[in-house]
Amino acid sequence: MINCGPGCEQTLREVERWLDGECDAAVHVEVETHLTSCNPCMQRVEFRRRLKVVIQTKCAGDAIPDELQDKLKGLIRSIEAAGD
Ligand SMILES: [Zn+2]
DSSP states (O other): OOOOSTTHHHHHHHHHHHHHTOSOHHHHHHHHHHHHHOHHHHHHHHHHHHHHHHHHHHTTTSOOOHHHHHHHHHHHHHHHHHHO
């Protein structure tokens, strides 16, 4: 498991809400600060952010087929597993 310093676990836990702009201001700053100094976390977040954009772009007005959702979730899981 990659352990790039204190805060990685918390950062990755908060990152979904951070991407959605739903976390507290204090958490927001913590996540941002952590990402600027932590490459592995930054790469994971970048990947998720792009994925989110793709999903939002492709699926504007359309629901994502369950099958595709499952595939994307599986992809994210396998990447995270590989990272650990
Ligand atoms: Zn980190």
